Amino acid sequence: MSDRMLDPGIAAGRLEPEQLSGNFSDLHPPLDDHEALVAADRCYFCHDAPCITACPTSIDIPLFIRQIATGTPEAAAETIFEQNILGGMCARVCPTETLCEEACVREAAEGKPVLIGQLQRYATDTVMAQGVHPFTRAAPTGRQVAVVGAGPAGLACAHRLSMHGHDVTLYDGRAKPGGLNEFGIAAYKSTDSFAAREVDWLMQIGGITLETGKRLGRELSLAELREGFDAVFLGIGLGGVNALDLAGEDREGMRDAVDFIADLRQAEDLAGLPIGRDVVVIGGGMTAVDAAVQARLLGALNVSLVYRRGRERMNASRYEQDLAAAKGVRIITNATPIAVHGNGAVREVEFEYTDDALTPTGQRFRLAADQVFKAIGQTLEGPDLPELDGRKIAISGAGRTSLPGVWAGGDCSAGGDDLTVTAVAEGRDAAEDIHASLGAQA
Amino acid sequence: MADLTTNFIGITSPNPFWLASAPPTDKEYNVRRAFEAGWGGVVWKTLGEAGPPVVNVNGPRYGAIYGADRRLLGLNNIELITDRSLEVNLEEMTRVKRDWPDRALIASLMVPVNEDSWRDILRRVEDTGCDGVELNFGCPHGMSERGMGSAVGQVPEYVGQVAHWCKKHSSLPVIVKLTPNITDIRKPAQAAKDGGADAVSLINTINSITSVDLDLFSPEPTIDGQGAHGGYCGPAVKPIALNMVAEIARDPATRGMPISGIGGVTTWRDAAEFLALGAGNVQVCTAAMTYGFKVVQEMISGLSQYMDDKGFASVDELVGRAVPNVVNWQDLNLNYVAKARINQDECIKCGRCYAACEDTSHQAIAMSEDRVFTVKDEECVACNLCVNVCPVEGCITMEPMAAGAVDPRTGEVVREDYANWTTHPNNPGKCAAE
Ligand SMILES: Cc1cc2nc3c(=O)[nH]c(=O)nc-3n(C[C@H](O)[C@H](O)[C@H](O)COP(=O)(O)OP(=O)(O)OC[C@H]3O[C@@H](n4cnc5c(N)ncnc54)[C@H](O)[C@@H]3O)c2cc1C
Ligand SMILES: Cc1cc2nc3c(=O)[nH]c(=O)nc-3n(C[C@H](O)[C@H](O)[C@H](O)COP(=O)(O)O)c2cc1C
Ligand code: SF4
Numbered sequence: 001m002s003d004r005m006l007d008p009g010i011a012a013g014r015l016e017p018e019q020l021s022g023n024f025s026d027l028h029p030p031l032d033d034h035e036a037l038v039a040a041d042r043c044y045f046c047h048d049a050p051c052i053t054a055c056p057t058s059i060d061i062p063l064f065i066r067q068i069a070t071g072t073p074e075a076a077a078e079t080i081f082e083q084n085i086l087g088g089m090c091a092r093v094c095p096t097e098t099l100c101e102e103a104c105v106r107e108a109a110e111g112k113p114v115l116i117g118q119l120q121r122y123a124t125d126t127v128m129a130q131g132v133h134p135f136t137r138a139a140p141t142g143r144q145v146a147v148v149g150a151g152p153a154g155l156a157c158a159h160r161l162s163m164h165g166h167d168v169t170l171y172d173g174r175a176k177p178g179g180l181n182e183f184g185i186a187a188y189k190s191t192d193s194f195a196a197r198e199v200d201w202l203m204q205i206g207g208i209t210l211e212t213g214k215r216l217g218r219e220l221s222l223a224e225l226r227e228g229f230d231a232v233f234l235g236i237g238l239g240g241v242n243a244l245d246l247a248g249e250d251r252e253g254m255r256d257a258v259d260f261i262a263d264l265r266q267a268e269d270l271a272g273l274p275i276g277r278d279v280v281v282i283g284g285g286m287t288a289v290d291a292a293v294q295a296r297l298l299g300a301l302n303v304s305l306v307y308r309r310g311r312e313r314m315n316a317s318r319y320e321q322d323l324a325a326a327k328g329v330r331i332i333t334n335a336t337p338i339a340v341h342g343n344g345a346v347r348e349v350e351f352e353y354t355d356d357a358l359t360p361t362g363q364r365f366r367l368a369a370d371q372v373f374k375a376i377g378q379t380l381e382g383p384d385l386p387e388l389d390g391r392k393i394a395i396s397g398a399g400r401t402s403l404p405g406v407w408a409g410g411d412c413s414a415g416g417d418d419l420t421v422t423a424v425a426e427g428r429d430a431a432e433d434i435h436a437s438l439g440a441q442a
Numbered sequence: 443m444a445d446l447t448t449n450f451i452g453i454t455s456p457n458p459f460w461l462a463s464a465p466p467t468d469k470e471y472n473v474r475r476a477f478e479a480g481w482g483g484v485v486w487k488t489l490g491e492a493g494p495p496v497v498n499v500n501g502p503r504y505g506a507i508y509g510a511d512r513r514l515l516g517l518n519n520i521e522l523i524t525d526r527s528l529e530v531n532l533e534e535m536t537r538v539k540r541d542w543p544d545r546a547l548i549a550s551l552m553v554p555v556n557e558d559s560w561r562d563i564l565r566r567v568e569d570t571g572c573d574g575v576e577l578n579f580g581c582p583h584g585m586s587e588r589g590m591g592s593a594v595g596q597v598p599e600y601v602g603q604v605a606h607w608c609k610k611h612s613s614l615p616v617i618v619k620l621t622p623n624i625t626d627i628r629k630p631a632q633a634a635k636d637g638g639a640d641a642v643s644l645i646n647t648i649n650s651i652t653s654v655d656l657d658l659f660s661p662e663p664t665i666d667g668q669g670a671h672g673g674y675c676g677p678a679v680k681p682i683a684l685n686m687v688a689e690i691a692r693d694p695a696t697r698g699m700p701i702s703g704i705g706g707v708t709t710w711r712d713a714a715e716f717l718a719l720g721a722g723n724v725q726v727c728t729a730a731m732t733y734g735f736k737v738v739q740e741m742i743s744g745l746s747q748y749m750d751d752k753g754f755a756s757v758d759e760l761v762g763r764a765v766p767n768v769v770n771w772q773d774l775n776l777n778y779v780a781k782a783r784i785n786q787d788e789c790i791k792c793g794r795c796y797a798a799c800e801d802t803s804h805q806a807i808a809m810s811e812d813r814v815f816t817v818k819d820e821e822c823v824a825c826n827l828c829v830n831v832c833p834v835e836g837c838i839t840m841e842p843m844a845a846g847a848v849d850p851r852t853g854e855v856v857r858e859d860y861a862n863w864t865t866h867p868n869n870p871g872k873c874a875a876e
Contacts, residue, residue: 034512041510044833047793050813105790109834 151179483546580646647673
């Protein structure tokens with residue numbers, strides 16, 4: 001332990017640079033050639049394989065693994081990219097333990113699935129390292145499509161549209177493309193600027209004009225886009241964050257977890273990033289776990305993750321929970337925050353234990369806190385949107401919204417899990433539907 | 443622990459595991475270490491005539507075939523007989539035999555096909571105190587081009603002739619090592635017997651090209667852009683070797699002739715299989731070259747545990763036990779009817795049985811929406827393919843149908859009596875049932 005870890009308050013440089021770079025290196029280091037062959041060899045090449053069904057983008061997993069096993073990782077990558085152009089990112093961030101690897105028959109047989117995610121990374125890394133882009137555009141159709149939001153949904157949609165020969169203008173409100181790949185995913189899942197490199201690689205298809213700093217509701221209006229383009233795709237994610245509605249929520253040291261993570265992802269020098277000694281994270285999803293784990297990795301001494309329901313209800317997978325525990329995060333469940341105490345800056349958060357129906361039990365406790373991260377969910381924000389279904393854009397079929405000529409997909413649209421891979425699948429499928437409908441109009 | 447002592451044509455060794463004539467037995471240093479590790483005997487690396495020794499290539503001499511996790515399944519070599527001088531080899535053999543009297547030491551020999559050459563070498567070899575000689579009529583590369591090795595083994599008359607010379611000029615037991623590169627292995631075995639040989643050993647290596655370098659367009663191993671066929675050995679050749687051993691063991695002309703079983707012996711179980719098919723002992727090369735001399739310890743402990751389990755007091759009780767059950771196809775019982783059974787508790791739902799049966803066999807496995815796989819008895823011909831492709835051992839089994847039951851595939855009652863093709867109504871050449 002370094003001395004700086006004991007400093008109270010929020011401070012930068014709690015750990016030495018070498019410790020930081022070790023902490024934020026790849027969670028799963030890439031497989032080398034031999035490891036990949038050994039891992040690939042375990043695949044049974046199942047008939048109508050359950051892993052394919054479990055993958056939201058339906059990658060032909062047994063086929064790509066066999067292609068690796070026979071020494072052709074390039075062909076394997078093409079099999080992956082045909083279904084999922086962000087197969088490189090998905091290989092790093094997918095909760096495979098609840099997707100393909102959960103469905104793997106070797107999980108049933110031995111509790112040890114084939115390492116599908118890591119093999120996918122092996123194949124996609126091979127091709128991306130060669131700088132090769134395996135697809136070419138069809139002859140130009142002269143059709144123009146606006147894609148709003150350059151996250152996984154928008155990128156997948158834009159790429160597929162461009163492959164079909166349509167001209168795409170890809171808008172994003174932020175200064176950099178990538179969406180949560182760039183600003184949200186935990187740093188140890190996407191190292192060495194992978195998100196940015198992947199976008200550059202994807203753009204090699206051509207036919208996509210990227211316009212950053214263009215926000216729907218600010219520089220852009222949906223009416224104008226519908227006017228100026230043959231079709232519009234909305235992949236704007238969930239920009240807003242839910243509030244706790246607590247007394248003292250505005251005290252210094254209270255932050256949205258996604259902002260903390262975005263700062264961390266964009267930091268040039270992690271040693272310059274301030275972090276509390278006693279950190280409390282409120283929430284039970286992937287964002288909460290990522291904030292808590294990365295707070296520990298930055299050098300916070302005590303990190304508690306507090307969730308209002310039982311452990312089995314947490315949105316973070318068992319694997320993510322275990323990862324948090326292994327990194328020294330204390331997970332407290334069945335406790336709901338009731339007050340933030342402090343004098344200007346936060347000093348303590350008070351909680352009350354609840355039962356599984358969220359009924360308060362009257363038993364309370366306080367946790368010391370110099371910094372509190374709120375991770376209780378993101379919301380869709382923005383005026384001027386198609387009809388909603390609950391709190392997200394209502395869709396039917398492959399992303400069709402209530403407005404003719406407007407499609408939506410990814411986190412901003414109703415249905416499906418809020419996962420990178422789901423966003424890719426929805427963006428891709430909407431592109432196919434847009435392509436079909438543009439063809440029908442011609 | 444069972445007593446593994448073996449007496450093979452009068453040569454005793456503490457166990458039936460000998461090292462075959464090959465690099466593991468090429469010199470004193472290796473053989474001493476092999477004996478220390480527990481090997482029951484060695485067949486010394488093949489000796490040639492006196493004079494300048496043969497030369498080997500100076501590039502790679504092995505090629506390989508791999509299974510999962512780079513497990514070596516097949517090895518190919520283009521090595522010749524010993525490339526060290528005859529004198530040095532003989533001195534070393536003498537010293538080793540003196541220090542290890544309880545182990546078998548056999549001299550492997552290969553000289554040109556003329557009586558003088560064989561007489562001369564036999565004289566010199568006898569002086570070492572070795573227990574016997576093995577005539578290498580098997581090496582399929584290099585030496586065969588010079589009229590030796592498999593060039594002899596492929597001509598039964600030569601085999602018989604040389605065996606005869608050896609018996610005439612030496613009192614040592616003679617083992618003839620056969621080449622598998624021949625259409626009918628029984629013919630050279632019969633010739634060896636007729637020539638007076640005490641035993642045959644088999645198999646030597648099989649002509650092979652393991653792979654082709656797809657950039658150089660050359661067979662592997664590649665020597666300066668070219669490759670020659672080599673000899674194949676290791677686990678991959680075991681089925682071929684087992685069959686050849688069984689053919690000789692059940693041939694009326696050679697029945698009872700001692701056999702030293704060689705080819706792919708890698709575990710105690712492989713060895714036990716050779717013994718059951720009639721081999722009196724086994725020789726091992728590739729397994730030692732892959733894992734080192736220590737593998738013999740597993741072979742010894744495994745065979746002795748098996749013999750204890752079976753209540754066999756000596757290796758002889760196992761030798762040949764399976765031979766009566768090796769028959770020709772036409773002798774198989776056509777009234778025996780089995781069906782595949784899938785144990786649902788063991789099934790991991792990979793669907794490989796379904797793909798195999800549906801695409802390439804008899805469409806006898808049903809697959810439900812929720813991936814439950816069941817056998818359709820009315821289609822199943824009991825071919826065993828599903829058992830073979832299932833990754834879970836014991837999940838799919840072949841269950842014989844009881845006599846009296848109706849086979850839903852044929853609609854016929856399963857009969858208790860035995861009936862084979864020779865009496866089958868569909869057989870144009872059938873003989874009347876007795
Ligand atoms: C902290 C965190 C960790 C996560 N970890 C994982 C993980 O490990 N694995 C996983 O599978 N999923 C993870 N997720 C979920 C995953 O990141 C999302 O499901 C996925 O990014 C959704 O993609 P999207 O394209 O719909 O939206 P986003 O990635 O949110 O992209 C939306 C894009 O639209 C832009 N935008 C928003 N509003 C506008 C507007 N009005 N005008 C123009 N542009 C706009 C944004 O700038 C952004 O670039 C995580 C999410 C968070 C928050
Ligand atoms: C490199 C190598 C060299 C060999 N040299 C000889 C030899 O000189 N004389 C001989 O009779 N057999 C030779 N053999 C054949 C082996 O003795 C043995 O018959 C064959 O390898 C099959 O046994 P295995 O499957 O246990 O390896 C050689 C085999 C190998 C791999
Ligand atoms: S034994 Fe052959 S025919 Fe019968 S179910 Fe299995 S694969 Fe099909």
